[in-house]
Every structure is written in structure tokens, then in C-alpha cells.
Amino acid sequence: MKKTKKAKVVFLLLFFSAVISSVYFFYFKKTDPKVALNYVLKNNPVESNCIENLVFERISNNSIKLIFNDSLDGEVKEYNIMRASMDKKSEWTKLSTIQSDNKVDKKNYEYEDKFESNGPTQFRYRIDICKKDDNNIVRGNETIASNVLVCLDPGHFNGKTPVTGDKTYNYCEGSYTIKIGLELRDLLLKKYGISSKMTRDSEHITIDNLTDQELDGKKIILRGEVSKGCDMFFSLHTNANGENANNAKTNEQAKNITKTLLLMNKLSMSNERAIKVANNIGKEVSKVNYNFKLSTTPNFQTASVNNLKEWTGPYNDALDQIGSVCYRHNPMGNDYYDVLKGSNNVNVPGMIIEHGFHTVVEMRKCAAENDLYKHWALADAKGIAIGFGFAKENDNDDKK
Numbered sequence: 001m002k003k004t005k006k007a008k009v010v011f012l013l014l015f016f017s018a019v020i021s022s023v024y025f026f027y028f029k030k031t032d033p034k035v036a037l038n039y040v041l042k043n044n045p046v047e048s049n050c051i052e053n054l055v056f057e058r059i060s061n062n063s064i065k066l067i068f069n070d071s072l073d074g075e076v077k078e079y080n081i082m083r084a085s086m087d088k089k090s091e092w093t094k095l096s097t098i099q100s101d102n103k104v105d106k107k108n109y110e111y112e113d114k115f116e117s118n119g120p121t122q123f124r125y126r127i128d129i130c131k132k133d134d135n136n137i138v139r140g141n142e143t144i145a146s147n148v149l150v151c152l153d154p155g156h157f158n159g160k161t162p163v164t165g166d167k168t169y170n171y172c173e174g175s176y177t178i179k180i181g182l183e184l185r186d187l188l189l190k191k192y193g194i195s196s197k198m199t200r201d202s203e204h205i206t207i208d209n210l211t212d213q214e215l216d217g218k219k220i221i222l223r224g225e226v227s228k229g230c231d232m233f234f235s236l237h238t239n240a241n242g243e244n245a246n247n248a249k250t251n252e253q254a255k256n257i258t259k260t261l262l263l264m265n266k267l268s269m270s271n272e273r274a275i276k277v278a279n280n281i282g283k284e285v286s287k288v289n290y291n292f293k294l295s296t297t298p299n300f301q302t303a304s305v306n307n308l309k310e311w312t313g314p315y316n317d318a319l320d321q322i323g324s325v326c327y328r329h330n331p332m333g334n335d336y337y338d339v340l341k342g343s344n345n346v347n348v349p350g351m352i353i354e355h356g357f358h359t360v361v362e363m364r365k366c367a368a369e370n371d372l373y374k375h376w377a378l379a380d381a382k383g384i385a386i387g388f389g390f391a392k393e394n395d396n397d398d399k400k
């Protein structure tokens with residue numbers, strides 16, 4: 001009797017500790033962004049641990065820092081920093097070896113990799129461990145890293161420019177652009193090793209003590225200036241048209257008004273890379289819109305350096321025109337949009353991306369029902385990656 005009672009108690013204790021630790025694990029995993037630095041135990045008892053999540057920090061246009069934590073120090077003799085080119089068949093090179101200090105004390109190991117050039121450079125990295133007991137080498141998981149840093153500006157702020165009238169599907173541009181922005185940030189990092197600086201990563205935006213409407217009303221130029229030090233600037237939006245354009249209700253336009261527009265700042269008009277990025281974002285987003293039946297054509301008119309279309313109101317609202325890479329200047333010949341002027345001020349080629357028209361009912365419906373932002377973000381990411389030479393134009397790779 002006593003024995004079974006004891007066994008029961010032991011069983012219950014084991015059961016509850018398992019429950020508590022798994023709850024803790026999931027909680028920890030969901031709430032701590034640093035969890036990316038944690039190794040996850042694999043089920044396989046032989047060679048059970050490997051470095052699964054290696055993160056990096058882009059330091060400058062010719063160096064990155066690899067970071068991993070020390071939770072395996074107890075069983076690891078040394079860590080080998082490995083690097084390979086993006087070609088899957090390429091050999092791995094050992095860059096350095098770091099000795100384990102044998103103490104698991106929540107310290108991070110870091111390694112700075114300096115590149116030979118300042119141009120867009122992308123590598124695969126992993127940390128292989130050499131185990132103390134049997135000298136076995138266990139390969140780590142791969143992480144893609146690059147020296148490219150872009151600035152993402154999810155347009156407006158939550159609640160700004162809600163659609164009014166019938167069949168709104170609760171669409172609000174300022175609340176939707178943050179979804180595109182966060183998804184794009186994550187995709188760029190995961191798929192291409194491209195880092196992002198965000199003008200906002202939540203519902204609201206504050207720069208220089210100015211928040212939301214106060215900022216956009218007085219000094220929207222500051223949003224563009226956040227891009228200082230970045231390789232390119234992207235302001236993410238959905239488009240609208242003039243009041244009652246095309247003799248239809250403002251927010252019930254025919255879907256052939258849908259066209260993808262890239263509005264370039266002055267620097268980017270003469271920047272070959274920015275033009276390539278814009279052309280490819282335009283092509284990819286136009287395909288998404290067509291596939292979701294938000295537009296009547298997948299076509300997009302590309303531009304070349306200093307040879308862009310001028311944006312006009314009639315072109316914006318036209319029902320028989322395709323999307324393009326444009327510019328819009330004020331009478332002084334400067335950028336019409338202050339957000340673009342801002343990025344120009346800090347020497348960063350930049351563009352506004354008008355993904356689609358939220359004045360089209362089908363677009364709002366699709367946004368509400370089909371995670372449209374994920375598809376747009378994927379299209380933006382691919383266009384950016386192609387422009388920086390990290391993906392090919394006819395690459396049909398839509399893997400997450």
C-alpha cells in the first residue's frame with residue numbers, strides 16, 4: 001500500500017513538473033525575443049544538441065556580428081564558426097574556433113565577420129560544436145546573413161484614413177500598413193538576411209517627441225530621415241483616388257483602377273539599384289493583385305535610370321492604365337512627398353510603394369479574408385532581394 005502511494009506521489013510530482021516546465025518553455029518562447037538565441041533540445045539521444053538558432057547583427061556595410069548563447073557550454077569543448085556562400089553546393093569554411101569556458105552563465109558568444117567589400121554581400125553561417133566527451137562534431141543550423149540594411153516605414157498610424165461608406169470591411173490604411181511592414185521585416189531577415197530599421201513597429205509612431213497626427217501634420221519629413229545610414233527606404237501604403245472618380249462612388253471603384261505605383265525620391269531616380277528594386281516590386285505586386293482578381297491585368301511598366309513616368313491625378317485614377325515607377329515633384333522641382341524628401345535629405349534612395357487601391361471593394365474584402373498583406377510582403381521582399389542581387393528575377397521560389 002505504502003509503496004504504491006509513494007509511486008503515485010512521485011508520478012504526480014513528475015507530471016506536474018513536466019507541465020510546469022512545458023508551460024514555462026512556451027511562455028518563455030512566446031514572450032522573450034531573445035529566445036532566438038536559445039538552443040532547443042532535439043529528441044535524438046545521440047548527438048542530442050546542436051546550435052539551432054544563431055542570430056546576427058548588421059554592424060556596418062562591411063561587417064556583421066554573429067551571436068549565440070552559452071547554454072551548451074557544459075558539454076561543448078569548442079565552437080567552430082562556419083561560413084559558406086549561398087550556392088548550396090559550396091564548401092563550408094571554418095572562420096574561427098571559440099573555446100567553451102565550461103560555465104553555463106547566460107553569456108553570449110560573439111564573432112565579428114568582416115567582408116572584403118561594402119557592396120551587398122550575403123553568406124550562410126552555422127556554428128558547429130565539438131563535444132567534450134567524444135570529440136564528435138555536431139553541425140548547427142544555417143542562418144543567412146548580409147550587410148544590407150533597409151528602412152521600412154509602415155505608412156500613417158493605426159486608425160488613419162479609414163474607409164467610409166458601404167462594404168468597408170473595416171479597412172483602414174494606417175492599421176493595415178503595419179501588418180505589411182512587420183511581415184516584410186521578418187521575411188527579409190529570414191529569407192535573405194536583410195536587416196530592417198523601422199519607423200514604427202507598433203500601432204503608433206513617435207519621432208522627436210511628436211506622435212501620430214502631430215508628427216504627420218507638422219514634420220512628416222522626419223519619417224524619411226529615420227533612414228539615415230540605411231541602404232534604401234520604403235514607405236508602405238495603399239492607394240486612393242479623387243472624390244467620386246470615374247463617376248463612381250469614391251470607395252466603390254471598378255477594379256481596373258488597380259495599378260501598383262512606386263513613387264521614387266530624387267536620389268532613387270538616378271540610382272540603378274533603386275530602379276531595379278522598384279521595377280521588381282512593381283512586377284511582383286502586380287502579379288499578386290492579378291492573381292487575387294483585384295486588378296484586370298498582371299502587366300507593369302518598368303522604368304530605367306532617369307526615365308520614369310510622371311505621376312498625375314488623371315493617371316492615378318485612370319481605369320485603362322497599368323502600374324509603373326513614377327516621380328512626383330513640386331513646382332520647385334523637389335520631391336512632392338515630404339516623407340521622400342526626408343530620405344533624400346539623409347542621402348538614402350527611397351520610394352513609396354502603393355500596393356493597391358483600398359477604394360476597390362474587392363481589395364478590402366481580400367485584405368479581410370485572405371491575409372493579403374502576407375502576399376504583398378512576399379512580393380516586396382522578392383523585389384528588394386532581386387535589386388540587391390540576392391534573388392533572381394525568374395526564381396519561382398516562394399518558400400517561407
Ligand SMILES: [Zn+2]
Pocket residue numbers: 155156173237238
Ligand atoms: Zn497612404
